[in-house]
Amino acid sequence: MSLVVIGVDLGGTNLRTALVDKNGDVFDKVKAPTRAADGHAKVVQKLIENIKAQQDRALRNGKKIAGVGVGAPGVIRADTGVVVTSPNFPDWNNLPLKKELEAALGLPVTIENDANAAALGEQWRGAGRGITSMILLTLGTGVGGGIVLDGRIWPGADGMAGEIGHMTIIPDGRRCGCGNTGCLEMYASSRGIVMTYQERSSRSKVVTSEEIYQAARDGDVLAGDVMKGMGRLLGIGIANLINIFNPEMIVIGGGVKDAWPFFIEATRAEIKKRAFEYPAARTQIVTSVLGDDAGMIGAAALAFQKLNTVH
Numbered sequence: 001m002s003l004v005v006i007g008v009d010l011g012g013t014n015l016r017t018a019l020v021d022k023n024g025d026v027f028d029k030v031k032a033p034t035r036a037a038d039g040h041a042k043v044v045q046k047l048i049e050n051i052k053a054q055q056d057r058a059l060r061n062g063k064k065i066a067g068v069g070v071g072a073p074g075v076i077r078a079d080t081g082v083v084v085t086s087p088n089f090p091d092w093n094n095l096p097l098k099k100e101l102e103a104a105l106g107l108p109v110t111i112e113n114d115a116n117a118a119a120l121g122e123q124w125r126g127a128g129r130g131i132t133s134m135i136l137l138t139l140g141t142g143v144g145g146g147i148v149l150d151g152r153i154w155p156g157a158d159g160m161a162g163e164i165g166h167m168t169i170i171p172d173g174r175r176c177g178c179g180n181t182g183c184l185e186m187y188a189s190s191r192g193i194v195m196t197y198q199e200r201s202s203r204s205k206v207v208t209s210e211e212i213y214q215a216a217r218d219g220d221v222l223a224g225d226v227m228k229g230m231g232r233l234l235g236i237g238i239a240n241l242i243n244i245f246n247p248e249m250i251v252i253g254g255g256v257k258d259a260w261p262f263f264i265e266a267t268r269a270e271i272k273k274r275a276f277e278y279p280a281a282r283t284q285i286v287t288s289v290l291g292d293d294a295g296m297i298g299a300a301a302l303a304f305q306k307l308n309t310v311h
Helices: 042-059 099-106 114-125 190-200 207-218 219-246 254-276 277-282 291-306
Strands: 002-010 014-021 024-034 063-072 075-077 080-084 109-113 134-139 143-149 248-252 283-287
Touching: 002 042, 002 109, 002 143, 002 291, 014 063, 014 190, 014 291, 024 042, 024 075, 024 291, 042 099, 063 099, 063 114, 063 254, 063 291, 075 109, 075 283, 080 099, 109 114, 109 219, 109 291, 114 134, 114 143, 114 248, 114 291, 134 254, 190 207, 190 219, 207 219, 219 254, 219 277, 248 254, 254 283, 254 291
Parallel strands: 002 063, 063 109, 134 248, 248 283
Antiparallel strands: 002 014, 014 024, 075 080, 134 143
């Protein structure tokens, strides 16, 4: 009977689970609405039901579930499996998610921040295969991140390392939801791109980041300038990461990576200007390749690490 784990990506919109073997191959993917507004008890119950259904299917196909890995948004105490707080789940305060899942499933469970899990997924089976030190930036509605050093997530003292979107790029810049001003998230996210465009445009109609990318593709000068400006600020942030961590690779994920051709040249120029020459030249800057599977695969890698069968 072959050994597999269940990798879970617990998002605010969708709950994704998959069987993953020790080679990182994915089987039996399931996606369901999270329904976060229903409260933590119902969300956790739905997760348990999905996992048990996959467990039954795995057994029928000669596969044994050895453990479960979960990537969840928010502040996670990975050592205890407690969700301290989560922006997507307002009633998840000091929720002992690991304890609840283990009691229901009878399986070892590992809990980690979702961005960290995605970073480990990209390192194990994605853009960073064969790379032991890399940093993932997810550019979406916000800017998330995960740091992988020596093939393992770097959690920091409180499990909060990798909050890359909240490094200060412009002192006294835009007010961020975290309470700071001038965070990278307020300029390099899809939301930040729209804000920059609206500040500089006379258009009264609300635009989306996708419309701005398309306008840049069609030769709109303002849209092109906005994307280049975003790229410069992103480059400042990445230069800081290179100088601090000296990683082998920086991986760019999230929806904004679709606009890669319109910002990456400015990003690379800013990195060259601001980071130490040798590490800047050797650091690979690439796009993510796993898409929505990154979180599930990374969560599975965590489960295997706990079982000492990966890395």
